Amino acid sequence: MTDVSTGGASGTGAPDPALDSKIPDGPIADKWENHKFDLKLVNPANKRKFTVIIVGTGLAGAAAAASLGELGYNVKAFCYQDSPRRAHSIAAQGGINAAKNYRNDGDSVHRLFYDTVKGGDYRAREANVHRLAEVSVDIIDQCAAQGVPFAREYGGLLDNRSFGGAQVSRTFYARGQTGQQLLLGAYQALARQIDAGTVEMFSRTEMLDLVMKDGRAVGIVVRDLVTGDVSSHSGHAVVLGTGGYSNAFFLSTNAKGCNVTAAWRAHRKGAYFANPCFTQIHPTCIPASEEFQSKLTLMSESLRNDGRIWVPGDSGDERAAIEIPPDERDYYLERRYPAFGNLVPRDVASRAAKLEVDRGRGVGSKKNGVYLDFADAISRLGRDTIEEKYGNLFQMYERITGEDPYAQPMRIFPALHYTMGGLWVDYDLMSTIPGCYVVGGGKFLRSRRQPPGRVRSHAGPGRRILRPAVHDLRLPGRSAR
Amino acid sequence: MRLKLRIWRQSGTSGEFRDYDATDVSEDMSFLEMLDELNERLIESGEEPIAFDSDCREGICGMCSLIIDGRAHGPELGTATCQLHMRKFHDGQQITIEPWRARAFPVVRDLVVDRSPLDRIIEAGGFISVPTGSAPEANDVPVPKEAAEAAMDAASCIGCGACVAACPNGAAQLFTSAKVAHLNLLPQGAPERDSRVVGMVDTMEHFFGSCTNHGECEKACPKEISIDFIALMNRDYVRAKFSNRALAGRH
Structure with a gap:
């Protein structure tokens, strides 16, 4: 030793x-x-x-x-x-x-x-x-x-x-x-x-x-x-x-x-x-669209202040996010870390997301991400407030994925960010x-x-x-x- | 989707368009990832890959370029090529890809150009002369919030050169004025205001064409920098020339 x-x-x-x-x-x-x-x-x-x-x-x-x-x-x-x-x-x-x-x-x-x-x-x-x-x-x-x-x-x-x-x-x-x-x-x-x-x-x-x-x-x-x-x-x-x-x-x-x-x-x-x-692994990057893609785009972690992270309860669930009822979702960070919820440290959030994807509960067409859902925050605070806080990030997400994060949850996955x-x-x-x-x-x-x-x-x-x-x-x- | 690509290939002083088929293009790919894929295929078949510039791939470093179907950084407004995605194109589309076209930016190879004249413009005065260690306490010089905001608008320039490529005259007014405005709007930049604008504009004119107010630069700019800054630069330039003449008259 x-x-x-x-x-x-x-x-x-x-x-x-x-x-x-x-x-x-x-x-x-x-x-x-x-x-x-x-x-x-x-x-x-x-x-x-x-x-x-x-x-x-x-x-x-x-x-x-x-x-x-x-x-x-x-x-x-x-x-x-x-x-x-x-x-x-x-x-x-x-x-x-x-x-x-x-x-x-x-x-x-x-x-x-x-x-x-x-x-x-x-x-x-x-x-x-x-x-x-x-x-x-x-x-x-x-x-x-x-x-x-x-x-x-x-x-x-x-x-x-x-x-x-x-x-x-x-x-x-x-x-x-x-x-x-x-x-x-x-x-x-x-x-x-x-x-x-x-x-x-x-x-x-x-x-x-x-x-x-x-x-x-x-x-x-x-x-x-x-x-x-x-x-x-x-x-x-x-x-x-x-x-x-x-x-x-x-x-x-x-x-x-x-x-x-x-x-x-x-x-x-x-x-x-x-x-x-x-090393530091950043939990809120946009998942790769193809296997060959190695460069992920980082989004500010401030998103986790209002977004809730979840995956479908069953692996292989092919339904769209909004069709999955709340009791069939696993808000795994809130479940495992009730005191911190979605605001656990970035290494914990990253490791947990990787674990869920490895278990086959990943989301998106490549099953390589987890959901970061703003639906609750939008209904609680209103779309305007969310837009004011995260407008730029939502725009960037939509530009890269073609998905509207106001209407459906974002998908995120961790990537190496800093050493x-x-x-x-x-x-x-x-x-x-x-x-x-x-x-x-x-x-x-x-x-x-x-x-x-x-x-x-x-x-x-x-x-x-x-x-x-x-x-x-x-x-x-x-x-x- | 399937795309027909017409890509400018150049090694040495002359070049030509060559046709390539891009198959299995996913709409989630970025434009540069589509070219990465094509290059992988070219390398596998023993052909020379297409040279193009890129680095950060998140629209901030300014390294990427490309004229896509005649437009600098492609069809999406306020977006650098690296942030452009293939869903903006449709199956079977023919896409023409060229390097920046400007006399001041000679082609290095294929889609790569030499943009070093932009560095020469910054070296001619695009800075505030403050050697390390000599700065006063930061809050000793208040900066009006409006001035700081306007300076930040100008300072968001990423130096990609799209303004030059989009300009029919190959002029670099938008790039130069963004840096002149960033520094001349701040109190810290005031002492060198005149020498800065004269040095930078004169250097710019040595390399680039002249501005005739087409406004194409503003449209092409991935950071949507306003051409109002060109007016500000012109005002400062005239002011500097007059004040220098007044000084000369006194001697």
């Missing part, structure tokens, strides 16, 4: 020296402040002598490239899309958390830290989470100054909402497109550096391998996706901002191009990969390969909340993607010191 607490890979229980997380000494609230002072500065005149390679231009990669370019380093940035603006961070919806305490409701850096550690099932590295909570306030300042059109109050100040089970309102949002707007902010900052000549951008280029010399990462091998040419680039540090591994599973909500090649190549070169089992495992990093975000840093979704145990409670299951996906991704990287010079 491997002793997880010591990180011993050998199974002897002795700590693996490669897994020294280098957490600074001192009280948790002082660690980051002290660490910043302890780090060696680079003479401004010397910065241009260093080249940093950044793979991926999502929130983490683009922000890193722009920030390091501004500081005067030579940056080479790579993405497989035709433009850095297309990274999958763009699909995040919900919002981004910060301990601004604008609502005077008792929020603080410590409370954000506490909530995040608790929400992460006590598995996140606390020193990193505290740093994340500390810099959260600067992130909002930076984004607002960059022109991210966050929602505003009538007085012109920033609006907040409560998200993901938090008892304070600390989520900043830009309609349901927060990820898009944050990414465009980072992309625009990157565009400014490309124009200034500090960042050289390689789009339609994929990373094939990590180049090692004497145990250090010193560059990458890439392929031009238009010409097929293979070339190599050397640098003093390699930063991977290449996202998670959801697409290693068949059903996933991730973009088609997110294929985790870069992280895998780094792993093959010796970078430890941590907690691959730690919390990834390449292991120390406090400086360096992997077990010296010189190879990992930022954003590619690294392990980001302090992503696993929502274990009633309200938590309402959380939109966006905040969870955004928070760790942005926070780690708006730290100039840190990730590629």
Whole structure:
């Protein structure tokens, strides 16, 4: 048995020296402040002598490239899309958390830290989470100054909402497109550096391998996706901002191009990969229309606030949903979890839906989903209220399935949505390969909340993607010191 | 259903339409999944698959394109190609599929085009110059709610280039004006308001055709961005040119 607490890979229980997380000494609230002072500065005149390679231009990669370019380093940035603006961070919806305490409701850096550690099932590295909570306030300042059109109050100040089970309102949002707007902010900052000549951008280029010399990462091998040419680039540090591994599973909500090649190549070169089992499966996706379809479209889990989940009592029931009388339906979540009902945590809801489909009680022509029924909510609250709350989602559902969710229940099925495992990093975000840093979704145990409670299951996906991704990287010079 | 597809195939500088039969097309498939299926078949029979762009497949990344029966992103309004489904077509229909057609977007291969001139426009001023760490406290600069909402309307542009492809002149006014308006409507964007619009418009004109108010762009836009933003951009451009001239006169 491997002793997880010591990180011993050998199974002897002795700590693996490669897994020294280098957490600074001192009280948790002082660690980051002290660490910043302890780090060696680079003479401004010397910065241009260093080249940093950044793979991926999502929130983490683009922000890193722009920030390091501004500081005067030579940056080479790579993405497989035709433009850095297309990274999958763009699909995040919900919002981004910060301990601004604008609502005077008792929020603080410590409370954000506490909530995040608790929400992460006590598995996140606390020193990193505290740093994340500390810099959260600067992130909002930076984004607002960059022109991210966050929602505003009538007085012109920033609006907040409560998200993901938090008892304070600390989520900043830009309609349901927060990820898009944050990414465009980072992309625009990157565009400014490309124009200034500090960042050289390689789009339609994929990373094939990590180049090692004497145990250090010193560059990458890439392929031009238009010409097929293979070339190599050397640098003093390699930063991977290449996202998670959801697409290693068949059903996933991730973009088609997110294929985790870069992280895998780094792993093959010796970078430890941590907690691959730690994934998040989203219960309210639209089921596949054909066997070959692997990309599912995600709908906000807020739907579960008013929708009731059920399957026919008998497997093989061919009747349409509205023809099945209430006593022949199995509202299995309400039956099994009377206290939480349809608002059980997302992993419980996902597992239960999979179980019902495996039992042959699935619905739809492919028998690959369960019903999410709004009939009760519509008769109780009226169609207008439901339309106001979920109009966009209902429209999206109808566009994809051709079914009217006001007249018949939606069909839903879980799919992989987010991964919390990834390449292991120390406090400086360096992997077990010296010189190879990992930022954003590619690294392990980001302090992503696993929502274990009633309200938590309402959380939109966006905040969870955004928070760790942005926070780690708006730290100039840190990730590629 | 069964469909007859006329698809533009191009490798190098010239191309041609080729006919393909799509059989067993389910109406629940998305348009791109229909092409995925066709590609699977082509690969199995040893033929070169059809190159097309796509990534998120949920209508937000802006990577997908395609002129479908002469319309950018196909027949459904406010919908990107990846969100278009086959139930919008009927059995036996012939569908013509082309890449974006615009001089500024050279065809890379088949249905894939090079849209990098859009990135050049953003690099010419589509940002607010605020180095990391130098931002003031966010609530120090209030933004009127109306301004934030209008900026958000403009900022929802996904940069797909459908506006350019739909325009008879191959103009990029809608794309450019959406970014100009997003940033120029916000107080944070005010200091660079003039240099931004001049830089972006001049770069745009270097690559793209001129706007003659056809309005096709608005109709093709998957995010239904309003051409009112073009008027706003033109106003800002004229204003910037005049204020610069006034400055020049003083020296």
